[in-house]
Amino acid sequence: METPDLIQSLYVHVPFCAQKCAYCAFFSEASSGELINRYTDALVRELELVAGDLKPRTIFFGGGTPSILNLTQWEKILRAMERLNLLGAEEFTVECNPATVSLDKARLFRAYGINRVSMGVQSLDEALLDRLGRIHSREMVFKSFDILRQAGFDNLNIDLMFAIPGQTMEIWRATLKEAIALGSEHLSSYEVIYEEDTPLYQQLQAKEFDVDEDLACEMYEALVEHAMGAGFHQYEIANFAQTTESKGERPKPKVAERPEIAQTLDPGLWTLDIPSRACKHNVNYWRGGSFYGLGPSATGYVRGARTKNWSNTQLYCEQLEKGKRAIESREELPPLARAGETAAFGLRMVSGWPFEDFKRTTGHDLRSEWAEEMKQLTERGWGQIAPERFQLTRQGLRFADSAAEMFLR
Ligand code: SF4
Numbered sequence: 001m002e003t004p005d006l007i008q009s010l011y012v013h014v015p016f017c018a019q020k021c022a023y024c025a026f027f028s029e030a031s032s033g034e035l036i037n038r039y040t041d042a043l044v045r046e047l048e049l050v051a052g053d054l055k056p057r058t059i060f061f062g063g064g065t066p067s068i069l070n071l072t073q074w075e076k077i078l079r080a081m082e083r084l085n086l087l088g089a090e091e092f093t094v095e096c097n098p099a100t101v102s103l104d105k106a107r108l109f110r111a112y113g114i115n116r117v118s119m120g121v122q123s124l125d126e127a128l129l130d131r132l133g134r135i136h137s138r139e140m141v142f143k144s145f146d147i148l149r150q151a152g153f154d155n156l157n158i159d160l161m162f163a164i165p166g167q168t169m170e171i172w173r174a175t176l177k178e179a180i181a182l183g184s185e186h187l188s189s190y191e192v193i194y195e196e197d198t199p200l201y202q203q204l205q206a207k208e209f210d211v212d213e214d215l216a217c218e219m220y221e222a223l224v225e226h227a228m229g230a231g232f233h234q235y236e237i238a239n240f241a242q243t244t245e246s247k248g249e250r251p252k253p254k255v256a257e258r259p260e261i262a263q264t265l266d267p268g269l270w271t272l273d274i275p276s277r278a279c280k281h282n283v284n285y286w287r288g289g290s291f292y293g294l295g296p297s298a299t300g301y302v303r304g305a306r307t308k309n310w311s312n313t314q315l316y317c318e319q320l321e322k323g324k325r326a327i328e329s330r331e332e333l334p335p336l337a338r339a340g341e342t343a344a345f346g347l348r349m350v351s352g353w354p355f356e357d358f359k360r361t362t363g364h365d366l367r368s369e370w371a372e373e374m375k376q377l378t379e380r381g382w383g384q385i386a387p388e389r390f391q392l393t394r395q396g397l398r399f400a401d402s403a404a405e406m407f408l409r
Helices: 033-053 071-083 103-111 126-132 138-150 169-181 199-205 213-229 259-264 280-286 313-321 335-346 355-362 371-379 394-398 400-405
Strands: 007-014 054-063 091-096 116-122 156-162 186-191 233-236 239-241 292-294 299-302 305-309 327-332 383-385 389-392
Touching: 007 033, 007 280, 033 054, 033 071, 033 292, 033 313, 054 280, 071 103, 091 280, 103 138, 116 126, 116 138, 138 156, 156 169, 156 213, 169 213, 186 213, 213 233, 233 280, 280 335, 292 305, 335 355, 335 400, 371 383, 394 400
Parallel strands: 007 054, 007 292, 054 091, 091 116, 116 156, 156 186
Antiparallel strands: 186 239, 233 239, 292 299, 299 305, 305 327, 383 389
């Protein structure tokens, strides 16, 4: 019989890329065939070690560039997941670089239940793609989008970046228009950040360009305006999704009237104002849910304990070859501190925190423990309190990091 408290979310980090992008501080390295084979075996071992505690509703393979793995390597991982009874998730996402999508790979993904692809497009301007050190061209974006549709994917995300050095408002608007015209179900868009130890950061330090905060704000406004104009619903600061209704399918009743949804999703995970094509895996993060994180550098959060794997692929492989998890650190926060973090994460969502959901998730009540913070944010025009929830205003969402900090204990 199924144990009710098995962990329902799985993140897998694939730490390889064709080359390093100029702005990237994620743990990833240029790929070498032999190390990827070794990683693949180690990952299968790590999956075996946690499988007994896992029944994933959402799976996310991120990176790095998961699509850089070849067909044989993918098949090995997916077959192991099948053997370990880890397939069949409601949402199974793989991040893909447009330069590494092939029809064979897309069909293999579909055959094993991968039903969502997140494409790292970043820009549709060739000069900016070069500037960022991306390996793909704009043509590859259009081609891989077609391949994925041809293979039957009906849930695609496009990732875009704004405030890239050299990006004008005109270029940004053109990219938004073209990207939205592709008709994806989901859109994520982040402002460039300058992480230490990246070439882009060094160029900034050397004053090769200036950061224009006003332009970045205008670009964010344009993003929201274009996305909403195209029928996307904003559900998080940087995330927009269609609903099945807005994709022109047969209108469905609202979530509350749909018993099949109420039964398959945690009540605290889903609220009426989250669009149906939202990334369920990320909603679980923002709502403070547990998840296993596998692969080098991956973090996990299981029953109140946060773990982090070694950010070193060799070491990761060595540990698993000895039959051990590759955990570098483990931390268990006191319940109130954990609740504060959960509050902070959840406020990134447009729907904010419904009080009852928060209480069910953390055991603490926002209305008593964080009454003063909510009052201050409301007075500043950054937050609003409704009878059933607290949420950030549109202005507050722009300063979500500062607002969220106030909830940390
Ligand atoms: S593809 Fe992604 S993970 Fe890889 S270097 Fe570029 S930004 Fe970093």
